[in-house]
């Protein structure tokens with residue numbers, strides 16, 4: 001499959017500066033494309049557009065030539081930098097985990113999600129533990145592309161290495177396509193199959 | 204040969220901080236988040252405390268600055284220039300000799316224009332303008348309110364506000380997120396310059412790469428305590444020069460090194476093991492590790508492990 005940005009431009013409002021201008025690129029299944037560059041170049045905005053959270057001001061995002069589905073489960077899923085902001089603080093972890101699909105035992109095991117974390121509230125887990133939930137819950141068999149926006153930037157390096165190890169295994173096994181947004185060059189070199197330097201694009 | 208012994212500007216001894224929490228059914232529960240933590244920062248030195256976010260590192264900064272919430276209790280002691288930092292002393296020094304760079308703009312007064320806040324009680328308009336220029340803040344920013352600031356701008360304001368008075372001690376809690384790489388590096392260089400002129404800096408960060416750039420010593424924070432403090436050079440040399448098994452694992456897990464993770468997770472504050480907090484994940488753990496493990500001197504650093512060499 002192919003996830004593609006076609007002539008994508010973005011601005012927050014008329015007369016506002018262009019955050020992205022005429023971006024064209026594609027991610028194939030099985031590829032892990034790194035988007036590298038300092039903050040201020042619209043990396044996060046691009047992630048949200050690719051995942052369908054934002055509509056581009058002009059241009060479009062396509063999945064094998066079709067636009068992203070508006071209803072039902074979206075095969076393009078996104079993981080964020082701050083897991084604590086992407087879970088419902090009033091839900092216990094069990095409910096949060098199974099929000100999109102019934103996460104299987106293998107996935108739970110692979111991410112080291114422990115049984116007694118299930119009964120806890122989000123604020124009783126560390127950032128690294130929460131992020132494991134946030135990743136596991138989007139790895140449904142229907143997910144084909146993963147957009148990862150600085151997903152381990154706020155975690156300690158051991159947790160970072162743990163999470164990526166599992167993600168790499170899963171992406172190889174399920175032939176996922178991934179967009180990996182990071183400012184960490186060393187990390188990109190270890191996890192990506194190809195890299196794009198966003199500073200070469202515009203501005 | 205006489206060696207110059209540097210004075211401790213900040214000294215933290217056996218600091219224990221607990222929070223009283225209400226559980227379901229109104230039962231009170233005490234949650235200990237910092238466990239006999241000891242640390243010192245010498246004159247003109249940058250010490251980075253490195254650990255994952257959400258692991259309680261900020262509590263350390265808040266304890267030093269007297270910003271702990273009402274439900275917190277604290278034992279142990281904190282000394283500034285050799286004297287106990289009591290609430291009265293703190294009041295005398297905060298904002299002048301001791302400056303704080305907080306994690307978020309929530310610490311700014313939402314109803315006061317930021318230019319005025321940077322001038323603060325003790326500084327001048329001139330000094331503020333000088334700092335704004337240094338941190339690439341346009342003049343218009345002076346008249347903005349905190350809610351109008353972008354993340355990067357806010358960060359630069361917080362840094363300017365902290366350095367107006369050329370403080371003796373700076374406590375910086377995650378000083379660089381939101382800044383672009385050049386500005387982050389610039390900030391660090393500024394820190395270095397301040398330190399070279401005698402300011403002591405305690406920098407709390409989750410970003411070990413930052414610590415590598417400027418710190419003289421790095422303190423490794425794990426599960427609410429510091430397990431090792433060593434010269435930065437020992438960290439740059441890879442795991443072999445380090446003392447604690449966690450620090451070694453930490454360095455090995457870096458993507459620029461082996462990127463090899465250690466199994467397991469940091470224990471939750473409400474569910475800590477007895478004795479060494481790292482024991483459930485430690486390849487060298489043995490019965491003796493279940494006892495109280497004190498911090499001890501080892502080579503040029505300090506470690507909290509009975510087996511470290």
Ligand code: SF4
Pocket residue numbers: 448449479480481482483485486487488489492496507508509510511
């Ligand atoms: S005290 Fe024991 S368990 Fe703790 S780090 Fe040292 S060897 Fe490992």
